[in-house]
Amino acid sequence: xxxxxxxxYSVDETxxxxxxxxxxxxxxxxxSRVPVPGSLKQFESRWSSRRNPLDFSGVWRFRELLPxxxxxxxxxxxxxxxxxxxxxxVGKYAGFQTGKLLLQYEGLNPSxxxxxxxxxxxxxxxxxxxxxxxxxxxTGNTSASLAIYSSTTRLFETIxxxxxxKISFGKLSQALxxxxxxxxxxxxxDDALRQVRDVCAARGIYLCNSVNPFRLEGQKSIMFRVLxxxxxxxxxxxxxxxxxxxxxxxxxxAFTELKExxxxxxxxxxxxxxxxxxNTLYQLFEQHKLRWNGGRLDEAKIITDKFFTQMDAxxxxxxxxxxxxxINRPVNLLKCLRALEVCDGVVREVSDEAILEAxxxxxxxxxxCEPASAASVAGAKLLREQGVISPSxxxxxxxxxxxxxxxxxxxxxxxxxxxxxSAAAATEDDAYATMLRKAGVTQTPAAxxxxxxxxxxxxxxxxxxxxxx
Numbered sequence: 261x262x263x264x265x266x267x268x269y270s271v272d273e274t275x276x277x278x279x280x281x282x283x284x285x286x287x288x289x290x291x292s293r294v295p296v297p298g299s300l301k302q303f304e305s306r307w308s309s310r311r312n313p314l315d316f317s318g319v320w321r322f323r324e325l326l327p328x329x330x331x332x333x334x335x336x337x338x339x340x341x342x343x344x345x346x347x348x349x350v351g352k353y354a355g356f357q358t359g360k361l362l363l364q365y366e367g368l369n370p371s372x373x374x375x376x377x378x379x380x381x382x383x384x385x386x387x388x389x390x391x392x393x394x395x396x397x398x399t400g401n402t403s404a405s406l407a408i409y410s411s412t413t414r415l416f417e418t419i420x421x422x423x424x425x426k427i428s429f430g431k432l433s434q435a436l437x438x439x440x441x442x443x444x445x446x447x448x449x450d451d452a453l454r455q456v457r458d459v460c461a462a463r464g465i466y467l468c469n470s471v472n473p474f475r476l477e478g479q480k481s482i483m484f485r486v487l488x489x490x491x492x493x494x495x496x497x498x499x500x501x502x503x504x505x506x507x508x509x510x511x512x513x514a515f516t517e518l519k520e521x522x523x524x525x526x527x528x529x530x531x532x533x534x535x536x537x538x539n540t541l542y543q544l545f546e547q548h549k550l551r552w553n554g555g556r557l558d559e560a561k562i563i564t565d566k567f568f569t570q571m572d573a574x575x576x577x578x579x580x581x582x583x584x585x586x587i588n589r590p591v592n593l594l595k596c597l598r599a600l601e602v603c604d605g606v607v608r609e610v611s612d613e614a615i616l617e618a619x620x621x622x623x624x625x626x627x628x629c630e631p632a633s634a635a636s637v638a639g640a641k642l643l644r645e646q647g648v649i650s651p652s653x654x655x656x657x658x659x660x661x662x663x664x665x666x667x668x669x670x671x672x673x674x675x676x677x678x679x680x681x682s683a684a685a686a687t688e689d690d691a692y693a694t695m696l697r698k699a700g701v702t703q704t705p706a707a708x709x710x711x712x713x714x715x716x717x718x719x720x721x722x723x724x725x726x727x728x729x
Contacts, residue, residue, distance in 0.1 A: 265278060265280055265281040265283070267279070267280040267281065268288075269285065271328055271385075271388075272388065272389055273389075274385075274389055274391070274466060274467075276457075276467060276471040276472050276473065277471070283557075283594065284471055284473065284591070284592070284594070284595065285473045286473055286513075286595075287326075287328060287473045287474065287476075287477050289327060289328075289517075291520070291521060294324065294327045295324060296324055296325075296521055296523075297324060297523075299492075299523065300484075300487060300488075300492045300518075300523050300524075301492055303321060303322060303484075303488070306321045313336050313338070314331060314334060314336065316336075316338060317336045317338060317339055317340055317380070318339060318340015318341055318342060318377075318481060318485055319336070319339055319340045319377055319380050319381065319478050319481040320334055320336055320380070321340075322481050322484045325480065325481075325484065325514075325517070325518075326381065326477045326478065326480060326481070328385070328474065328477065329384050329385070329388060333384060333387060333388050334380075334384050335380060335383040335384045335386075335387050335409065335413055335415065336380055337370050337376075337380070337408065337409060337412045337413070338370060339369050339370055339376040339377060339379075339380050340369065340376070340377060340380075340481060340485065341368055341369075342364065342365055342366050342367075342368045342369065342482075342485060343364075343365050343368065343489070344362055344363070344364050344365075344485065344486055344488075344489030344490070344656065345362065345363055345365065345627070346359050346361070346362050346363075347361065347362075347363055347622070347625035347626070347627065348625075349621065349624060349625040350363065350621055350622055350625045350627075350637060353618075353621045353637075353641065354618075354637055354640050354641040354644055355641060355644035355645065355651055356640075356644065356651050356653075356655065357651050357652050360651065360652060360653060360654050360655060361637075361640065361655050361657065362489075362490075362495070362654070362655070362656045362657070363622070363625075363627055363637075363656075363657055363659050364482065364485070364486055364489075364656055364657070364658050364659060365627055365629075365659045366482065366633075366658065366659060366660050366661065367627075367628070367629055367630075367633070367659060367660075367661050367662030367663065367665075368662075369405075370408055370412075371401070371404045371405040371407075371408045371434060372401075372404065372434075372661060372662035372664065372665055373401040373404065373405065373584075373630075373660055373661035373662065373665065374401075374479065374482060374507065374658070374660045374661065375401045375402050375404070375405035376405050376408075376409075377478045377479045377481050377482055378405075378470065378474075378475035378476060378477075378478040378479040378506065378510070379402075379405040379406055379409050379468065379475070379478065380409070380478050381474045381475060381477045381478030381479075382394075382406075382466075382468045382472050382474045382475045382478070383406075383409045383413065383415070383416075383468075384474070385472075385474040386415070386416055386466045386468070387413075387415050387416075389466070391415075391416050391465075391466035392416055392417065393416055393417045393418075393419065393463075393465045393466065394406060394410065394416045394417070394418055394419075394465065394466040394467075394468050395418070395419040395420065395421065395456050395459065395460055395465045395466070395467060395468065396420055396421070396456060396467070396468040396469050397420075397421040397422070397449060397452035397453040397455070397456040397457075397469055398420055398421070398422055398427070398431075398435075398449070398452070399422075399423070399427060399431075399449050399503075399583050399584050399585075399586060399587070400422070400427045400428055400430075400431025400432065400435075400583065400584060400665065401431060401584055401660075401661055401665065402420075402468070402469065402470075403420035403422060403427075403431065403432075403434070403435040403440060403442070404431050404434035404435055404438070406418050406420065406440070406468050407420065407434060407435045407438035407439065407440035408434070408438050410438065410439070410440065411438040411439050411440075416466065417441070418438075418439070418440040418441065419440065419441045419442075419443065419456075419465070420435050420440045420441070420442050420443070421443050421445055421452040421453075421455060421456045421459075422435075422442065422443070422444050422445065422452060423444075423445055423447055423448040423449050423451060423452050424444060424445065424446050424447065424448075427583065428583060428630075428665060428666040428667075428668060428669075429668070430664050430665045430666055430667055431665055431666070448577060448578070448586075448588070449578075449586065449587055449588075450587065450588045450589050453469060453591065456469070457469075457471070469504075469591070470504050470505075470506030470509075470591065470592055471591050471592075475506060476506055476509055476510040476513065476592075476595070477510070478510075479506060479507055479510035479511075480510045480511070480513060480514035480517075482507070482510070482511070482658065483498070483510075483511050483514040483515065484514065486498070486656050487524070490654075494524050494525075494526055494527070494528050495528050495654045495655065495656045496528055496529065496649075496650075496653040496654045496655060497528055497529050497530070497531060497640075497649055497653055497654070497655040497656065498511055498528050498529070498530050498531070498603070498655075498656050498658070499530075499531040499533060499636045499637075499639050499640045499643075499655060499656070499657045499658065500530070500531070500532055500533070500636055500657075500658040500660075501532075501533055501534075501535075501582070501584075501585050501632045501633060501635040501636050501639075501658070501660055502532040502533055502534045502541050502542075502585060502590070502596070502607070502635075503538070503584060503585030503586070503587050503590065503632065504587050504590050504591055504592055505532070505541065505590040505591075505592040505593060505595065505596035506592050507658065507660070508530060508532045508592075508596045508599050508600070508605075509592040509595035509596050509598070509599050511530060511599060511603075512530065512595070512596075512598060512599020512600070512602045512603055513595075513599070515527045515528065515602065515603065516602050527602060527603055527604075528603060528656075529603055529604050529605060529606075530599060530600060530603035530604075530605035530606075531605060531606050531607070531608065531639055531640070531643060531648075531649075532596065532600070532605065532606075532607045532608075533607075533608050533609070533610055533635040533636055533638065533639030534585070534607065534608070534609045534610075534635070535578075535580035535581075535582045535585055535586070535609065535610065535611075535612065535615060535632075535635060536580070536609045536610060536611045536612070537578060537579040537580035537586070537612065537699075538578035538579070538580045538582070538585055538586045538587055538588070539609040540567075540571075540578075540587070540588060540589065540590060540593075541590060541593065541596065541607050542607050542608065542609040543567070544563065544564065544567060544593070545597070545600065545607040546606075546607050546608075548563050548567065550563050550564065550597065551597060551600075551601065552594070552597035552598045552600065552601040553601075554601075555598070557594065560594065560597070564593070568589065571588065576588070579699075580612055580615075580631075580699065581612045581615070581616065581631050581669050581695070581696075581699045581701075582612065582615055582630075582631040582632040582634075582635055583631070583632070583666065584630060584631075584632035584633075584660065584661060584665075584666075585632045585635065606643070606648060608639050608642055608643060610635055610638040610639055610642055611700060612631075612699040612700055612701055613699075613700060613701045613702065613703065614638040614641075614642070615631050615632075615634045615635050615638050616631065616634070616669065616673045616696075616701060616704070617638070617704075617705060617706050618634040618635075618637040618638035618641065619631055619633070619634035619637075619669075619670070619673070620673060620674070620704075620706035620707065620708070621637070621706055622634055622637055622659065623663065623670070624706070624708070627659060628662065628663025628664070628670075629659040629660075629661060629662065629663055630660070630661040630662065630663060630665040630666045630669075631666060631669050632660060632661065633658070633659040633660045633661050634659075636657035636658050636659065636660075637657050639657075640655055640657055668692075668695075669695075671692065672692035672693075672695055672696055673696070673701075673704055673706075673707055674704075674707045674708050674709055674710075675692060675707075675709060675710060676690070676692050676693045676696055676704065676707075677693075677709075678703060678704055678707075680693040681693060681696060681697055681701060681702050681703070681704070682702070711723065711727070
């Protein structure tokens with residue numbers, strides 16, 4: 261990835277970073293040796309051959325655009341059956357003209373999150389190199405995705421590393437149910453990732469976190485499906501939550517390659533949205549002016565080294581109800597900077613309160629998503645208010661995971677009496693109210709609270725009259 265390095269490695273190696281410069285590796289293709297379609301519309305021919313598992317997959321039906329594997333090597337479980345849908349209510353809430361805000365709903369993947377787009381590619385490469393054991397660190401979604409590919413294909417065993425107390429039961433239940441060996445590290449996600457990288461290097465275990473460049477190849481397909489949903493037209497903006505920054509990195513790579521191949525005539529702008537309690541990218545990009553700078557990274561290293569040294573000295577730890585993006589040290593930071601440069605991008609932070617309000621609005625529009633997903637809509641709303649995005653711009657917000665990944669946050673938002681969120685009413689006897697207060701949530705304007713009613717027919721009928729039903 262370091263443009264000054266130019267070191268190359270064989271596709272059958274299992275490296276994630278360069279032994280020469282130390283930066284994460286990219287997958288680079290010699291497109292002159294790869295059959296590339298003359299237009300994106302040519303992929304539509306595969307809609308009629310869905311009995312072929314590769315054509316059914318929402319990743320591998322675009323396999324000419326990630327041509328690192330032969331057809332017979334590909335591992336698929338039917339990932340990528342996702343939808344791009346307009347939501348009038350969510351668009352109005354965020355300040356857009358009718359039909360201009362669209363939601364790319366990745367919660368329909370087999371494990372319930374976008375991670376399956378990348379995991380099918382990583383599992384394919386693991387199969388290519390004969391891996392018998394695969395591992396990852398996770399805030400929840402990666403472990404669920406790796407575990408489902410392991411349990412479904414039986415190609416390799418799985419070990420997942422999670423942090424202490426920072427994983428929702430919805431996600432943990434998947435890893436356990438799918439048979440993954442689960443190690444709970446006494447630390448956070450960054451600690452778990454550091455340990456799993458060292459363990460994989462020492463034991464020769466195949467690493468499936470987004471440091472793995474094949475993961476990002478699969479995640480490019482999210483953008484291919486967005487274009488497919490728009491009849492191959494390029495939107496004005498892509499808005500995506502920012503955690504470990506794999507998605508934003510993959511999206512930038514996808515659009516760069518499509519433009520180079522002449523398959524699109526312009527590149528959309530990119531907005532990456534951090535949770536305010538986990539805002540490393542926002543601080544570095546918007547406050548410290550960290551940039552990709554054409555791949556000249558000497559200045560970037562000085563800025564990031566100073567930033568992370570101070571973070572350690574202050575013992576700053578990420579904290580947000582959007583646990584899927586609760587990450588201090590995003591491993592794909594530099595690749596994300598490249599994507600932001602290519603896509604003329606911006607970075608914003610939004611509060612947990614804004615995330616949960618946006619999440620409730622998304623749910624009311626029929627798309628249940630986990631909290632981290634809603635950061636995209638909260639960010640689009642903020643960018644509208646700031647005048648960065650026009651109400652007439654066509655904007656795609658990525659919803660990264662299903663609502664049932666973290667039902668606790670949903671129930672808390674909709675059930676807590678707002679009076680219990682005030683400092684005067686603060687007690688520790690209400691777990692939901694305590695959780696929201698600690699996250700800085702003081703209002704729940706979009707809550708849909710259960711209504712308590714007597715166990716009497718007459719009382720129920722009177723209530724129905726009162727609420728107009």
